[in-house]
Amino acid sequence: MPEAKKFLYVNRKAPYGTIYALESLEVVLIGAAFEQDVSLAFLDDGVFQLTRDQNTDEIGVKNFSPTFRALGDYEVTKLFVEKESLEERGLAPSDLQEIMYEDEDDDWEEKPSIHIVSRSEMADIMADQDVVLSF
Amino acid sequence: MSTLHTVNKSPFGDSAFNSCLEHCKPGDGILLIEDAVYGAVAGSAVAAKVEARAGDVGIYVLDGDAKARGLAAGKLIKQVKPVGYDGFVDLVAEHDRTQSWL
Numbered sequence: 001m002p003e004a005k006k007f008l009y010v011n012r013k014a015p016y017g018t019i020y021a022l023e024s025l026e027v028v029l030i031g032a033a034f035e036q037d038v039s040l041a042f043l044d045d046g047v048f049q050l051t052r053d054q055n056t057d058e059i060g061v062k063n064f065s066p067t068f069r070a071l072g073d074y075e076v077t078k079l080f081v082e083k084e085s086l087e088e089r090g091l092a093p094s095d096l097q098e099i100m101y102e103d104e105d106d107d108w109e110e111k112p113s114i115h116i117v118s119r120s121e122m123a124d125i126m127a128d129q130d131v132v133l134s135f
Numbered sequence: 136m137s138t139l140h141t142v143n144k145s146p147f148g149d150s151a152f153n154s155c156l157e158h159c160k161p162g163d164g165i166l167l168i169e170d171a172v173y174g175a176v177a178g179s180a181v182a183a184k185v186e187a188r189a190g191d192v193g194i195y196v197l198d199g200d201a202k203a204r205g206l207a208a209g210k211l212i213k214q215v216k217p218v219g220y221d222g223f224v225d226l227v228a229e230h231d232r233t234q235s236w237l
Contacts, residue, residue: 012154012237020237044154123158127138132234 004037005130011046013135015065016056021049022064024135029067032074039129040071043082043122047089050081050096050114065097072101077113084119137162139230143169143237146181151236156184161191164226166218172201175215182212189214197223 009028013020031038042050049065056063071077079099086092099113117125126132140159146152152174155165165188167174174181175196185194189212196206198217208217218226227233 010234012151043158044150119157123160126158126234127136127160129232132138132232134235134237 004035006037006039006128007031007131007133008039008041008126008129010041010043010126010132010134011049012044014045014048015054016059016061020135021046022062024133025064025067027133027135028071028076029074032071032076035075038076039078039080039125040076041080041082041122041125043085043119045085045089047081047085047091047096050079050099051091052095052097068097069099071099072113077101077103077111078115079113080115080117080122080125082119082122083116086116136231137164137229139163139226139233140165141233141235142167142171142174143235145170146174147179152181153184155236156188159188159192164193164195164230166195166197166223166226167215168197168200168223172196172204172206175201175211176206177210177212185212186214195222195226 009024011021011024015021028040050068054063054065093116096114100110101113102108103111140155140163142152142155142165144151152171159165174185194215195218196211196215198219201217
């Protein structure tokens with residue numbers, strides 16, 4: 001098999017005002033079947049996708065935020081969230097839901113999938129990819 | 136290794152171009168297409184930030200999109216290079232990856 005390529009999914013939109021966020025998650029789940037080296041980036045309004053306590057009962061659309069917690073089962077375990085984007089929006093890391101995965105290389109220990117990174121670290125992550133898909 | 140960034144929204148109503156400017160790396164290119172060509176106008180509120188990055192990042196506008204909006208080359212920031220569709224293809228080929236800022 002050829003070596004896995006590095007895929008980055010860039011999320012810059014809030015979850016319910018447009019279809020981008022849901023479509024991104026769908027593509028990530030589909031793409032997970034191809035066993036590539038997948039990372040997700042959340043910056044600008046994209047950080048709102050990961051907040052706790054989302055409840056869409058009264059707006060008639062699916063609350064897809066719990067689906068992020070299933071990504072670990074598809075070996076999607078690197079979710080990078082930009083610190084400056086959180087701060088600009090009055091958010092702290094504790095405002096985000098906990099997303100864990102079981103590390104098969106470390107006796108299935110539970111580890112966090114979310115990594116808070118600076119804007120310059122995010123730029124480095126973007127520059128280190130084979131393929132960047134934007135939503 | 137370098138990236139070609141494409142932006143298609145006016146910087147006056149959307150944060151995409153600003154975010155692109157803050158995440159691109161020396162040696163990258165930024166191609167402004169569709170309404171993003173307004174970001175290349177000289178003397179605008181974003182021009183200083185564009186000029187500051189133009190030293191180590193190539194900044195391009197798609198000529199047809201600029202002309203469609205009445206932006207002749209003389210109205211653009213002087214470091215910005217107009218390219219046609221053939222130049223767009225060259226830019227994609229010259230960089231290792233393309234990242235669109237939607």
